Amino acid sequence: MGKKTFTCIVCPRGCRVTIDDNMNVTGNKCLRGEKYARTEMTNPTRILTTTVKTTFKNMPRVSVKTEEPIPKELIMQAMEEINKVTIKEQKKIGDIVIENILDTGINVILTKPLIRNEVKNEEVHLSN
Amino acid sequence: MREIVVIGGGASGLAVALETKKRGRDVLLIEREEDLGGILNQCIHNGFGLEVFEEEYTGPEYANKYIEEFLKLDIDYHLNTTVLKIEKTNNYFEITMSSKARGIEKIKAKAVVISTGSYERSRGSIIMPGERPYGVITAGSAQRYLNIDGYMVGKRVFILGSGDIGLIMARRMFLEGAKVLGVAEIMPYSNGLTRNIVQCLDDFDIPLYLSHTVTDVKSGESNRLESIVIQKVDENFNPIENTAKVFEVDTLLLSIGLIPDIALLDNLEVVVDSLTKSAKINQAYETSVRGLFICGNSLQVHDLVDNVTLESIRAGKCVSDYLEKKLEKNNESIDIIPGKNVGYVTPQVLDFSWSPKELIISFRGKKKMEKTKIKVFQNNELVFEKFKQFIVPAEMETIKLDYSKLNKFDELGISLEEL
Numbered sequence: 001m002g003k004k005t006f007t008c009i010v011c012p013r014g015c016r017v018t019i020d021d022n023m024n025v026t027g028n029k030c031l032r033g034e035k036y037a038r039t040e041m042t043n044p045t046r047i048l049t050t051t052v053k054t055t056f057k058n059m060p061r062v063s064v065k066t067e068e069p070i071p072k073e074l075i076m077q078a079m080e081e082i083n084k085v086t087i088k089e090q091k092k093i094g095d096i097v098i099e100n101i102l103d104t105g106i107n108v109i110l111t112k113p114l115i116r117n118e119v120k121n122e123e124v125h126l127s128n
Numbered sequence: 129m130r131e132i133v134v135i136g137g138g139a140s141g142l143a144v145a146l147e148t149k150k151r152g153r154d155v156l157l158i159e160r161e162e163d164l165g166g167i168l169n170q171c172i173h174n175g176f177g178l179e180v181f182e183e184e185y186t187g188p189e190y191a192n193k194y195i196e197e198f199l200k201l202d203i204d205y206h207l208n209t210t211v212l213k214i215e216k217t218n219n220y221f222e223i224t225m226s227s228k229a230r231g232i233e234k235i236k237a238k239a240v241v242i243s244t245g246s247y248e249r250s251r252g253s254i255i256m257p258g259e260r261p262y263g264v265i266t267a268g269s270a271q272r273y274l275n276i277d278g279y280m281v282g283k284r285v286f287i288l289g290s291g292d293i294g295l296i297m298a299r300r301m302f303l304e305g306a307k308v309l310g311v312a313e314i315m316p317y318s319n320g321l322t323r324n325i326v327q328c329l330d331d332f333d334i335p336l337y338l339s340h341t342v343t344d345v346k347s348g349e350s351n352r353l354e355s356i357v358i359q360k361v362d363e364n365f366n367p368i369e370n371t372a373k374v375f376e377v378d379t380l381l382l383s384i385g386l387i388p389d390i391a392l393l394d395n396l397e398v399v400v401d402s403l404t405k406s407a408k409i410n411q412a413y414e415t416s417v418r419g420l421f422i423c424g425n426s427l428q429v430h431d432l433v434d435n436v437t438l439e440s441i442r443a444g445k446c447v448s449d450y451l452e453k454k455l456e457k458n459n460e461s462i463d464i465i466p467g468k469n470v471g472y473v474t475p476q477v478l479d480f481s482w483s484p485k486e487l488i489i490s491f492r493g494k495k496k497m498e499k500t501k502i503k504v505f506q507n508n509e510l511v512f513e514k515f516k517q518f519i520v521p522a523e524m525e526t527i528k529l530d531y532s533k534l535n536k537f538d539e540l541g542i543s544l545e546e547l
Contacts, residue, residue: 049173063186112192124207
């Protein structure tokens with residue numbers, strides 16, 4: 001089979017990494033690249049970022065992500081699960097929205113605080 | 129009278145306000161939206177913060193780090209408030225702002241920082257033939273509608289321009305159930321990060337048509353977009369005959385570039401650089417108007433928000449220095465000029481009345497280059513050089529110079545040479 005070269009997507013740097021039959025990785029500038037190349041060959045995963053419906057007038061949608069990368073082939077299924085959810089109460093950034101999505105052991109968490117307008121920071125904030 | 133008024137509460141404005149406040153300055157930030165965070169709020173994808181935090185965050189998470197600190201430091205701010213005008217008198221600025229809650233107000237400030245970000249190029253800025261139906265919108269607008277307001281702008285989508293926003297939106301629309309038929313890019317290479325080509329297009333089998341552009345736009349019933357035609361272009365960007373492909377779509381997203389938003393400079397006598405389409409600055413992020421500073425995407429469009437933050441922290445430091453009167457005007461300055469293969473450069477002026485000894489120069493290459501030397505000349509003498517494996521126009525380059533080595537008379541030229 002020989003070597004396979006692809007672009008590492010762990011960070012915006014975008015290293016060109018090469019992996020051979022013995023799973024030796026070259027071209028990566030950090031250890032995450034090595035891990036990425038191996039996972040990409042065996043079980044490609046991605047962090048899924050999307051939004052969830054809320055009942056809040058001031059924030060009809062709030063952004064979420066999977067805490068860890070999930071298997072690539074589960075992405076569309078995960079979207080379906082996430083789109084079933086409607087959040088009704090205030091939540092902090094990092095709070096869990098779906099626990100253990102699709103039995104991956106990975107949680108879907110908020111990436112933005114969800115606060116009702118009335119208690120949000122006042123429009124004008126002057127300390128003196 | 130305020131010491132500093134910062135206009136815009138995105139990544140740049142937050143960093144300036146934090147830095148100046150930490151240095152004991154009096155600062156007021158004005159934001160026109162109902163939340164702080166700027167464009168980061170709609171950039172829900174990940175990839176932010178690797179430079180600054182060595183960790184990967186989504187846009188809202190990155191913004192939240194700074195918003196939390198901003199609130200903790202008890203910095204003054206206005207939300208839902210639009211600045212209409214900035215005027216300069218002898219010693220201070222007068223800022224006119226408008227809000228639903230308080231109407232028109234005027235405030236005075238010793239220094240003003242413009243951190244208003246950039247706006248998207250729209251259909252009007254490129255020559256796109258065809259009709260003018262509904263459904264042709266910028267990718268960033270579609271991103272806002274979807275991620276903040278929660279509705280889809282269409283079901284069958286084509287994207288013109290392979291900038292990062294376009295690629296990110298291709299994936300986003302696909303995930304939410306739209307059919308994304310392709311992305312066309314007029315250049316022979318993509319303008320986005322390679323990682324976005326991989327994880328936004330390749331992952332979902334969305335085709336990328338390089339050296340292609342939209343050559344016709346057709347409207348259907350009730351003036352909604354019905355189809356577009358793309359064609360391959362030659363090296364002069366002219367469409368090639370018999371290469372037309374028709375796509376039946378209800379939405380065409382435009383991701384064709386960003387332009388610094390400097391509309392607020394209209395009333396001030398600011399010298400503008402036709403290359404950056406923003407104000408010319410000296411190494412202290414000060415425009416040609418004394419006490420008026422600019423940074424972030426309103427100064428130059430950045431690829432990474434981390435660089436916006438770092439730049440704006442440096443700008444904040446300079447504004448603080450300005451108010452502490454650490455500088456004396458002495459009229460000694462030289463120009464910094466983009467030379468061979470360099471698209472633009474900031475700062476454009478080196479002003480010797482400013483103290484920090486370190487000069488940070490940002491620029492972009494004009495074309496893709498390999499094994500390149502970055503060279504800085506003054507009076508035909510090489511004052512700096514650095515090797516760089518790859519140069520691409522999509523990535524901003526930054527170099528540091530010690531300017532105590534430079535003479536105060538000859539202009540500085542930056543060029544790129546392939547080995």
